[in-house]
Amino acid sequence: MNSVSLLSLGGTIFMSQDAAGLGAAPDGTAGASLAPSVIDSVAVTHREITNVGSPSVRPEHLRDVLRNAREAIEQGATGVVVSHGTDTLEESAFLLNLYWDRDAPLVLTGAMRPSNAPGADGPANIRDAVRTAVAPSARGLGVLAVFDASVHLADQVTKTSSRSIDAFSSEPSGPVALVGEHDVRLLYRPLERPAARDGQLPAKLPNVPILMGGVGEDLTLLDGLPAGTLDGLVVAGVGMGHVAADAVPRLAALVEAGTPVVVATRIPSGGTSDRHYDYPGSEKDLISRGVVMAGALSPQKARLLLQVLITTGAIAKRIREAFAGYAY
Template sequence: MTSSSAPSAAVTLLTLGGTIFMTQDAPGGHAAPDDDAAARLMGTLVDGVVLTPHEIANVSSSDVRQHHLRAVLERARRAVDEGADGVVLTHGTDTLEESAFLLQRFWDREAPLVVTGAMRPASAPGADGPANLRDAVAVAASPTARGLGVLAVVDGQVHLADQVTKTSSRAISAFASEPSSPVGMVDGADVRVLHRGPGRDAPRPGTLPDHLPRVPTLMAGLDDDLDLLDHLPADAIAGLVIAGVGMGHVSPAAMPRLRRLLRAGVPVVVATRIGSGGTSTHHYAYPGSEVDLLDAGATMAGFLPPAKARLLLQVLLTDGATREEIREAFAAHAS
């Protein structure tokens, strides 16, 4: 408990590690996971909140696996069912938006599940982890955050899982919401919800599968005809995501390769490699444009970036979704 006064809320803290629980071997030196960093952060939390910590793992975000997130989901559900007002998950920032997005597909409680991390190690001057953790606990304990699903809280801002995106590999203010703005802000223990977003997809029943289907992502670019697909048998993958140029375009020479996959029954989703604006369905009709891709049977990702489009397609394929069901699911994220 963080205060001598009567507690006002109970929050469960689940930890997966990340920079927030790393220290440097010397000032300005290499950062690595530190099992003692979590204990040192516990003194920075919100007064009046009973915090119950539970370590899932202490790994970098590049090493987060399906079994980690499955454990997070099951433990978070149990915590809420046993009386927690909310749950906080610490996570490395590199794949934080992906884990938040995937957890959102299955999070079926009114209580918020709040993901946070840090850009600076716990031992660095100006470490942002203590403030981010304090803010995340405040959001998890706040009645105003109920019903918003999975949230990301970083640098005093509250982001919806479906919209949060990492925009800088270095800055403290590394996250933004696309295409909207953050849904809230945190000022000490004061959590202000500015809007409640476009609404949530119905959560899926059950828990995360042990493994997701194999769905690679290819980036389109200048003088790139996706000729790598010539060496990729259709039966080697369950689906494909293209990070297209502009509003979701590929070169005309890439189209026969994509049509081959589509005719073989491989779902192809086209996102954009551009950070904002999303894909289109109607602006251009030249060979390789969004209209040509749609006519061939591809699905446009809308505002979902390639990494989230991949996760959504994998979840849909796990459910045995048809091509039409895949299009309908992505239409909810369309521009």
């Protein structure tokens, strides 16, 4: 019999709501119904890592997930499922994928409705995640997110609705597979994954905020910051990765001082460019000043990659090379 280790971090899937259908909060008893011992002839064991809303998931929690997931595979588990709140699920999937060095699937899932809500989606999502974790077609795909019977790659998945049970999509290729009863049906064959990073996921990540570009936003918040305040910076720019002309000297000053700067785009689809526009604040102007473009990565995923790179002591050239792997 196949076996799956279910590791839980909390989120709506492990919450209950009040009689009026409001006030959802963590419920320590929800796991009993969501982690049965057998699903579709797959033996499932459950271990709680924590039970918090996903905005409170921290790198040390994900470090524990990686350690427990690796141990489970070494002890014979076919795959691993992680239950997680949906708010930051895409970020945790991306960060875990940088370090997941096993062929077995590591599958994240969650729910949009609390465990005691009418039509709760948690049980079906857990079932589909378990099916994916043991599916032969899912092996070698790295960390996956399973929601509403769709399977998403960690690098591409993003939450696109704050309310719908069909809350996730993938940019630019759509879900990689659909969940079947005995396997997952691949919709396309993804590119080969980059090699996983050596070592353990850091328990603490560097200070890298995200600032949003827009009309009248010159990033004046950067003026007068004491030296060493920022370890790095990500800007959620507009269009293909653009900022206001008056923001450029501020970003250039950070780069000159040795603080890496990455510009992503706040637009959900299309990513950043490195060649389409050439005016003050455009991608070509920013690149000429040492700013790195995020490519297909969202601002939140670009932040995580930059944080990981900083922890390894990566210099500017290495940072550019790492982000080039996500370029359009």
